[in-house]
Amino acid sequence: MNGAPDARGVVAGFCGDLLRDPAHRDDPVLHDVVAQCRQPLRVLLVGDVSAGKSTLLNALLAGHHARTEYRETTSAVTWFHGPRPGAVRLPDPTHRGVSVDFPLARRLMIADAPGLNTTSENPRHTLRMLPGGDLAGAAAAYVFLLLRGRADGEVEALGNLTAMTAGPFDLVGNVVAVAGKADEVASDPAEIEERVPREARVPIRAVAVQQKMAVAARVPAVGAPFVSALAAIRTLPELTARRTLTWQHLSGHLSTTQVDALVSALGSPSWLPELLHRTAESATPQDVLRAVEDMSRLPFLEAVLTDMADDEDLFTATAAVLRLRRWAVRDGTAAGAPLQDRLRALGSTAAFDGLSRRAAARLVRHGRVGAELADEDRDAACELLRSGTCHDPPALAARWTAYAAHPLLPTRSRDVAELITDLARRADAPPRTRGAAR
Numbered sequence: 001m002n003g004a005p006d007a008r009g010v011v012a013g014f015c016g017d018l019l020r021d022p023a024h025r026d027d028p029v030l031h032d033v034v035a036q037c038r039q040p041l042r043v044l045l046v047g048d049v050s051a052g053k054s055t056l057l058n059a060l061l062a063g064h065h066a067r068t069e070y071r072e073t074t075s076a077v078t079w080f081h082g083p084r085p086g087a088v089r090l091p092d093p094t095h096r097g098v099s100v101d102f103p104l105a106r107r108l109m110i111a112d113a114p115g116l117n118t119t120s121e122n123p124r125h126t127l128r129m130l131p132g133g134d135l136a137g138a139a140a141a142y143v144f145l146l147l148r149g150r151a152d153g154e155v156e157a158l159g160n161l162t163a164m165t166a167g168p169f170d171l172v173g174n175v176v177a178v179a180g181k182a183d184e185v186a187s188d189p190a191e192i193e194e195r196v197p198r199e200a201r202v203p204i205r206a207v208a209v210q211q212k213m214a215v216a217a218r219v220p221a222v223g224a225p226f227v228s229a230l231a232a233i234r235t236l237p238e239l240t241a242r243r244t245l246t247w248q249h250l251s252g253h254l255s256t257t258q259v260d261a262l263v264s265a266l267g268s269p270s271w272l273p274e275l276l277h278r279t280a281e282s283a284t285p286q287d288v289l290r291a292v293e294d295m296s297r298l299p300f301l302e303a304v305l306t307d308m309a310d311d312e313d314l315f316t317a318t319a320a321v322l323r324l325r326r327w328a329v330r331d332g333t334a335a336g337a338p339l340q341d342r343l344r345a346l347g348s349t350a351a352f353d354g355l356s357r358r359a360a361a362r363l364v365r366h367g368r369v370g371a372e373l374a375d376e377d378r379d380a381a382c383e384l385l386r387s388g389t390c391h392d393p394p395a396l397a398a399r400w401t402a403y404a405a406h407p408l409l410p411t412r413s414r415d416v417a418e419l420i421t422d423l424a425r426r427a428d429a430p431p432r433t434r435g436a437a438r
């Protein structure tokens with residue numbers, strides 16, 4: 001991006017060379033890696049049946065594009081991508097592609113894998129299958145939909161997923177845990193988002209989402225019956241006095257159309273009192289729509305996905321290299337060993353040097369690296385890693401040198417600290433007058 005050396009271009013060029021060899025000319029993995037390097041970030045949505053994957057997709061797509069029946073009738077992986085000229089290459093011939101213009105369409109393409117776990121008695125099977133197949137490498141980022149706002153039953157699955165996709169740069173932040181159907185969880189969203197990464201025991205970000213409300217705000221289903229239902233409830237003290245409401249409480253006072261509008265937009269009535277509170281001052285259709293959208297928290301998830309897409313070169317190149325490594329192993333030992341060497345040599349290109357700095361910035365921002373330092377020292381280190389400049393390089397070098405000297409520091413943290421110190425020492429000219437050396 002922005003004229004920075006592009007590691008995806010280097011990987012695509014590497015595959016292009018291999019494809020000129022008649023032995024590999026028709027190789028589907030090589031062809032797909034080339035496509036992957038030219039497409040927006042590929043995001044895979046994983047989660048149990050009925051976790052609310054299709055509803056979440058529809059929210060992100062701002063339309064009813066994914067089927068939301070409880071029982072899936074198709075086991076095809078479906079990729080939703082923005083309109084692009086020509087055919088869009090998908091990772092596998094069995095996958096389906098749907099072209100739709102959605103808010104993040106220029107930044108990412110996203111797949112739902114329905115039915116992957118419907119055929120299995122054990123829902124965790126989906127994730128066990130991922131490392132064996134090529135699907136894992138074909139995606140470069142993951143949305144992991146949690147049930148009941150908890151990650152403690154997913155420690156193994158999340159650990160495997162993050163370990164399997166970390167790659168040569170110890171990538172973190174390519175998995176976001178989404179606590180969906182947040183209205184059905186007793187804890188409030190802030191508590192869920194703080195607790196889930198601790199439960200998961202891996203550096204993932206967590207976002208609590210009420211995807212049903214997000215769909216309602218975006219499709220939009222928040223129409224006249226919905227707005228009039230809120231207005232009617234407000235005139236009824238026997239309802240507004242209650243801290244919790246059930247659909248039964250409402251059905252005696254509202255029309256069936258009004259109750260249906262509430263049910264289909266909210267899923268459960270548990271966030272209804274909060275919605276009434278938020279729209280107490282002003283409840284025009286626009287205000288109600290905005291309140292429903294805000295409460296859904298989908299904009300937070302979109303911000304996290306956008307942040308991931310900002311590192312698409314890092315994410316996609318990492319996934320592609322991991323894929324090519326597996327491919328080289330499958331290719332057999334004779335050709336495989338020199339290929340592994342050539343793949344390793346990619347690591348010493350300038351483009352990959354840039355990636356290792358961006359990956360280090362992610363380890364500082366989302367991982368444990370530098371956790372003992374002050375926020376401003378971590379922020380300055382991230383800025384330095386990303387742009388080559390920061391406010392006071394000598395002071396930053398001193399603090400990260402002291403950090404690196406801690407005897408019990410994990411190797412990776414020490415490596416990152418030394419990289420930061422080294423960059424800070426070289427960035428000792430007044431930062432604002434230097435050209436940004438990205």
Ligand SMILES: Nc1nc2c(ncn2[C@@H]2O[C@H](COP(=O)(O)OP(=O)(O)O)[C@@H](O)[C@H]2O)c(=O)[nH]1
Pocket residue numbers: 047048049050051052053054055056067068069070180181182183184209210211212213266267268
């Ligand atoms: N209460 C509530 N229900 C939801 C929410 N999102 C989805 N659901 C319901 O959960 C069920 C399964 O949703 P679906 O998206 O089809 O799940 P999938 O099997 O993972 O694709 C459906 O009945 C949805 O209406 C939500 O945010 N809140």
Ligand SMILES: [Mg+2]
Pocket residue numbers: 050053054055067068069072114
């Ligand atoms: Mg579904």
